[in-house]
Amino acid sequence: MIDTPVIDLSTIPAAQRAVVATLMETIAALQDITQRQQHLIAELNHALHGKRSEKLTEDERQLAFEDLSIALAEVEVQKEHLAAKADSKTATRPGPKRTIGNLPATLPRIEEIIEPASLICPCGCGVMHKIGEDRSERLDIVPAQLRVIVTVRPKYACRTCTNGVTQAPAPCHLIMGGLPTEATLAHVLVSKYADHLPLYRQSQILARAGLDLHRAVLADWVGKAAFHLKPVVDRLGEHLKRSDKLFMDETTAPVLDPGRGRTKTGYLWALARDDRPWGGEDPPGVVYFYAPGRAGENAETFLIGFDGILQIDGYQGYNRLTKPTRKGGDPIQVAHCWAHARRKLKEVFDRDGSQIAAEGLRRIAEIYAVEADIRGISPSQRLSARQTRSAPLVAAFGDWLQAQRRKISAKSRLGEKLTYIHNHWDGLQTFLADGRVEIDNNRVENLIRPIALNRKNALFAGHDEGGIAWGRIASLIETCKINDVEPFAYLKATLTAIANGHPQSRLDDLLPWNFKPSS
The missing domain is CATH 1.10.287 (Helix Hairpins)
Structure with a gap:
């Protein structure tokens, strides 16, 4: 260098x-x-x-x-x-990079003729006549149908003078000179990150339709689309971190390590907002951040700029977020997950039928019964009900917990589970003081499941860089889903808007919850 x-x-x-x-x-x-x-x-x-x-x-x-x-x-x-x-003043548009190969002649062609705004000669000689045209072909994908979009731009010239040629400008494309339309790019992204089809399998599917597109060509398309979508995902993350309360969880994302000939363990960290249980006005959303490890410093980096309440599981890597030395903001208040506490006791009960574990499960079920009654009402009403009905149940559970810990060896299987609950007791009580806080982390765990499904089908990401692109595209697709937005329609419209020069100052218009499908 x-x-x-x-x-x-x-x-x-x-x-x-x-x-x-x-x-x-x-x-x-x-x-x-x-x-x-x-x-x-x-x-x-x-x-x-x-x-x-x-x-x-x-x-x-x-x-x-x-x-x-x-x-x-x-x-x-x-x-x-x-x-x-x-050098914006002297820079010229780079020449188009053609994809190697031809579009099959058997694919149907749809011609879009783009006429100039006016056919009147600028010299005032009269109406121009057509002297030729430029044609370009791009691959377009309609679900279950392959077709070719043929763009025709007639050229017109004046019969009287020699300098009166006019032609409509070529339409903007996300990949200039490339084969795919923005709909095609959206289809490939949704197939890979929502339908869990690796690119080489998509290539095989297209080959059966008579279209020979190597997975390297598809990868080139995905990489360019991921670059152009990055500002939208970054803006989505900014919106989420302005919230007063978020969820966070992480899941493994096995990544191939080509140099070692085997896989290593990367992680996708999900940062989510979902205020629907208490009627919050902010739309739900999720951003997935990729990191090559599970160290707590990754969560600290991803959360720079967030100072609200964070609902998490009991992973110790989050402990650094609550300390005065936290980088990127004030110490975060955490809310721990009662579902994880319940899960610990359920493991013991399923294994040996422990009556102590059964009693703990019964007490937790009483707390959850209150939550079922107050789901969907305002935060102030939830808080009032929790202070009246849930707080005594939680206090009684705490007394029961300490009594059992005095009887049972901390080294026993049940003792370890009770110690886990004891170590997170403060965070387990956070929901009693704020009606916006949930009793558990299930909201974000549900958003982790599509990642696990993609992991099951694709086995692993091919590289750390693939993990980053995986998280970026999955952020938009999963945010679409929880806002009842169709991912393909959204990505097609968003990529088209970007190709047409959508201004950076209006990135909010491109967020999934602001998408308005055309009639």
């Missing part, structure tokens, strides 16, 4: 300093992107030709190539955007 030359800005005329400083920042960013690109290419080559590559099955190799190709495509388009900003 070439080092950025050190320039003393004080020696440059004041009028030019801002421009030079901006160019230096852009160069440094481009060098970082190039370094990342070289690193990804090296990993791709290692997965293909490395000594351990023979240990990988065909499916494992396909997944590695998929996610590395997605990452490389994202880096490439990021590099193009930065380069364009470096």
Whole structure:
């Protein structure tokens, strides 16, 4: 990597300093992107030709190539955007990158003729006549139907003068010069991240329809779409972290480690908002953050900017969030999950029929019965009911818990479960002081299930970079689902809006809960 030359800005005329400083920042960013690109290419080559590559099955190799190709495509388009900003006045649109291969002639063609706004010669000579046209073809996907969109742009010229040619401008596409329409991109994303179909399987399905598209082509499309959708997901995360209360949970995301010829354990952390049980006005949403490990510092990083109540399970990695030394905000108040407490006792009861565990389950069921009665009412009404009905039950459970702990060895299986509940007792009582807090973490656990299903079908992500793209696209798809928005229609409309230059200042319009399907 070439080092950025050190320039003393004080020696440059004041009028030019801002421009030079901006160019230096852009160069440094481009060098970082190039370094990342070289690193990804090296990993791709290692997965293909490395000594351990023979240990990988065909499916494992396909997944590695998929996610590395997605990452490389994202880096490439990021590099193009930065380069364009470096010289916006003289930069020209890069030439179209054609996908290798042809669209089959057997696919139906739908012609969209785009006429100029006016056919009157600018010289005033009269109406122009057609002298030719430009044609471009892109692959479009309608569910259960493949077709080709043929864009026709007639050219018109004046019969009298020689400089009166007019033609409608070409429509904007997310991937300029590429085969896919925005609907096709949406279909591939939904198939991979909602229907749990890896790209190489999608390629096989398309081949049966007579369309030869290698999974590397599909990966290139996904990488570019993931790049363009990143600002929307970042904005979604910002909205969630402005909330007073959120849920958080994490689940394993096995990731292929090509250099070692086997998988490693990554994690997807789900940060969710769902205020529907108490009639909150903020729409529900979820963002999945990928991290290569489960260390609590990852949660601390993801939660920068959030200072509300966090509903979590008993994982000790979250403990750092409650300390004065927490980075990125004030100490967070946590609410622990009664479902996890119940689960601990249920494990013992199912194993040996412990009567003590059975009594604990009965007492927890009484607390849950109150929650069933107050679901859907306002926070103030929930709080009042909890203070009147639930608080005595919780206090009695606490007295019972301590009495049992004095009788039972802490090293026994039941003793360990009771100690778990004791260690999280403060957080288990948080719901008694705030009507917006739930009794358990089940809301976010339900949002983890689609990730687990994708993991089951795809086995694992092909690379850490694939885990990041997985989390990004899943964030939009799952937020669509919990807002009763159809993911394909949303992604098609959103990608189309981005292709047409949707302004950054109006990113909120592209959030799933603001989507309004066309009639």
